[in-house]
Amino acid sequence: MELRDIIVLVKASLNPEIVRQNPNGSYDIEYTPLKISDIDRNALEEAVKLKSILGGKVYAISVLTWGPLKTRDKDLRLAIQEALAKVADEAYVVADDSVTPTDQVIVSNIIATLIKAKGLRPALVLAGEASIDESTSQVPARVASKLGYSYVGYVRKIIDIKNGKIIVERDLEEYTEILESPLPAVLSVTQEINEPRPPTLIQIRMASKKPVHYVSLKDLGLEFKMKRTIMDMRVLTITRKQVVIEEANVEKAVDRLLEYLEKEGVLRI
Amino acid sequence: MQNIIVVSQKPSDLGELIAIARRLGEPLILAFQESAVSINEITGYGHKVYRLNSDRPEALYYAIKSLYDSLKPKLIIGPTTKNVKDALSLFAGLYDIPLATDVSSIEDRGDEVIYKRGFLSERVIMTASVRKPAILLVKPKIVSPAEKIGKSDVIDLEVTAGDVKLLERKPKVLSGIKLEDADIVVGVGRGFKSREDLKLALELANLLGGQVGGTRPIAADYKWLPEDAWIGISGKRIAPKLYIAIGISGAPQHMSGVSDSKIIVAINKDKSAPIFKLSDYGIVNDLYKVLPILISRLKARASQK
Numbered sequence: 054m055e056l057r058d059i060i061v062l063v064k065a066s067l068n069p070e071i072v073r074q075n076p077n078g079s080y081d082i083e084y085t086p087l088k089i090s091d092i093d094r095n096a097l098e099e100a101v102k103l104k105s106i107l108g109g110k111v112y113a114i115s116v117l118t119w120g121p122l123k124t125r126d127k128d129l130r131l132a133i134q135e136a137l138a139k140v141a142d143e144a145y146v147v148a149d150d151s152v153t154p155t156d157q158v159i160v161s162n163i164i165a166t167l168i169k170a171k172g173l174r175p176a177l178v179l180a181g182e183a184s185i186d187e188s189t190s191q192v193p194a195r196v197a198s199k200l201g202y203s204y205v206g207y208v209r210k211i212i213d214i215k216n217g218k219i220i221v222e223r224d225l226e227e228y229t230e231i232l233e234s235p236l237p238a239v240l241s242v243t244q245e246i247n248e249p250r251p252p253t254l255i256q257i258r259m260a261s262k263k264p265v266h267y268v269s270l271k272d273l274g275l276e277f278k279m280k281r282t283i284m285d286m287r288v289l290t291i292t293r294k295q296v297v298i299e300e301a302n303v304e305k306a307v308d309r310l311l312e313y314l315e316k317e318g319v320l321r322i
Numbered sequence: 323m324q325n326i327i328v329v330s331q332k333p334s335d336l337g338e339l340i341a342i343a344r345r346l347g348e349p350l351i352l353a354f355q356e357s358a359v360s361i362n363e364i365t366g367y368g369h370k371v372y373r374l375n376s377d378r379p380e381a382l383y384y385a386i387k388s389l390y391d392s393l394k395p396k397l398i399i400g401p402t403t404k405n406v407k408d409a410l411s412l413f414a415g416l417y418d419i420p421l422a423t424d425v426s427s428i429e430d431r432g433d434e435v436i437y438k439r440g441f442l443s444e445r446v447i448m449t450a451s452v453r454k455p456a457i458l459l460v461k462p463k464i465v466s467p468a469e470k471i472g473k474s475d476v477i478d479l480e481v482t483a484g485d486v487k488l489l490e491r492k493p494k495v496l497s498g499i500k501l502e503d504a505d506i507v508v509g510v511g512r513g514f515k516s517r518e519d520l521k522l523a524l525e526l527a528n529l530l531g532g533q534v535g536g537t538r539p540i541a542a543d544y545k546w547l548p549e550d551a552w553i554g555i556s557g558k559r560i561a562p563k564l565y566i567a568i569g570i571s572g573a574p575q576h577m578s579g580v581s582d583s584k585i586i587v588a589i590n591k592d593k594s595a596p597i598f599k600l601s602d603y604g605i606v607n608d609l610y611k612v613l614p615i616l617i618s619r620l621k622a623r624a625s626q627k
């Protein structure tokens with residue numbers, strides 16, 4: 054049987070634009086909302102293209118990293134809604150406070166076990182090259198390893214997919230490569246692979262009718278001992294002078310800027 | 323002493339990795355590289371070298387697996403680069419070994435290791451402990467490089483490259499300019515309307531004796547600048563005396579690359595752009611109005627001297 058389905062991994066991540074500290078200087082994690090990781094949107098957009106070629110179903114999988122579910126539920130649902138509105142036919146969600154804040158070892162075990170337990174047989178598993186909070190880029194490769202699928206990271210372009218193979222362009226530091234991988238494969242995609250379009254209002258309305266399966270660790274027969282313990286999260290405070298010149302007369306504004314820079318001793322001329 | 327595998331991608335980064343590893347145990351070097359790199363640069367540290375004549379992540383995956391299976395190291399140390407992240411994540415998944423990237427400090431505690439790393443585009447520093455074995459990929463320049471202390475044995479590794487076939491490799495066109503060494507950097511963002519217009523930034527940089535860098539979309543997506551001019555969390559980290567961000571919104575992923583700058587200046591027409599809160603001085607106005615005047619003022623200053 055030819056593989057046609059696609060899985061997209063979607064993470065509700067801490068938003069790095071909203072960082073606030075507690076009076077003792079620690080990071081106020083409860084205050085920070087979760088949002089879908091930017092590059093997951095590129096993965097969803099790419100799934101739209103690939104679905105039209107492969108003709109199969111698209112599943113979104115999301116594992117809650119930052120709990121507790123009670124306060125994160127709304128943000129998590131929004132991220133999943135976006136995946137459903139954009140392209141996914143169904144979503145699987147694992148949100149279990151016994152493993153939050155979770156680590157990449159556990160997340161990848163959950164994802165791989167879920168894929169097997171639900172009998173999903175994807176041609177491709179797509180994910181973003183990095184999440185916007187931890188940005189370690191490791192979960193897609195770990196999932197590939199656990200499932201025994203092929204893996205290509207940092208995919209900047211999908212060139213062709215046919216006859217059980219995919220040809221892609223990979224972006225490494227000093228060169229790009231054209232690679233051919235057998236299917237099934239896990240791909241992490243870069244921000245440059247496409248221009249994600251937001252879902253339309255009709256798509257958003259349709260999304261609410263699509264099935265979302267909440268799966269517990271017990272359902273999956275999983276139990277974990279955490280390998281990582283987060284001991285401390287401290288906000289790095291870099292205070293800048295924040296002098297904003299709103300002078301409408303550009304000459305005057307430039308002169309003021311140059312005066313400031315002169316005083317700072319950073320001009321060589 | 324516990325075995326520490328040190329993964330070396332570029333001989334120039336190896337000194338720092340060795341300095342870190344020597345504090346933690348007995349370093350064993352896994353050098354993966356194209357055969358063009360001279361082995362002499364790697365053997366001088368006096369630690370056993372396993373050489374892999376390939377710089378593909380696929381080959382590195384098999385090499386690290388075979389070394390791990392035979393040597394059972396407690397720690398694997400490497401640089402936070404795409405090739406290494408890719409290969410070691412795949413390997414980490416095989417044995418459920420914890421892996422951290424962008425690590426800035428390491429403290430050994432017997433069965434555990436405690437590390438610090440940047441989090442949320444380096445706006446937060448996380449301290450975490452993990453059970454060994456663990457993989458820690460470090461940030462550059464957190465220690466001074468180790469001294470070379472002698473000669474060492476070299477063992478060549480033969481591995482397969484797996485089922486992903488390399489059809490073609492294209493080197494990137496790079497400028498070779500070391501932005502991380504520049505005193506003054508002019509950063510360009512999507513506020514510029516065309517590649518042609520970047521000449522304004524170039525002229526400014528020339529007058530100031532600086533270099534031009536840019537945001538990820540400018541370098542990676544539009545390709546208006548070579549990719550070694552890409553500044554930020556997934557590009558270069560710079561620390562100039564003066565960084566002038568022009569037509570840049572101030573996204574956390576960009577700003578983490580410039581946060582060590584002494585003075586940051588922003589030129590942006592949108593008063594509410596986040597960059598103004600992350601800068602020392604800012605002008606709220608159209609860059610196309612500001613730059614010509616800034617350039618002519620600087621020219622006037624130059625001719626007065």
Ligand SMILES: Cc1cc2nc3c(=O)[nH]c(=O)nc-3n(C[C@H](O)[C@H](O)[C@H](O)COP(=O)(O)OP(=O)(O)OC[C@H]3O[C@@H](n4cnc5c(N)ncnc54)[C@H](O)[C@@H]3O)c2cc1C
Nearest residue numbers: 511512513537538554555556569570571575576591592609
């Ligand atoms: C995992 C991840 C990694 C990333 N890594 C990086 C990275 O390493 N480096 C990086 O830079 N980005 C990175 N990004 C992308 C980042 O989030 C931003 O999208 C990017 O930095 C925005 O670039 P920009 O400021 O040029 O463009 P924009 O955000 O579009 O900002 C353009 C700015 O120009 C201003 N402007 C427009 N016209 C004018 C004018 N005529 N005069 C003056 N101002 C004008 C606008 O007001 C706006 O503020 C990453 C993203 C993710 C998710």
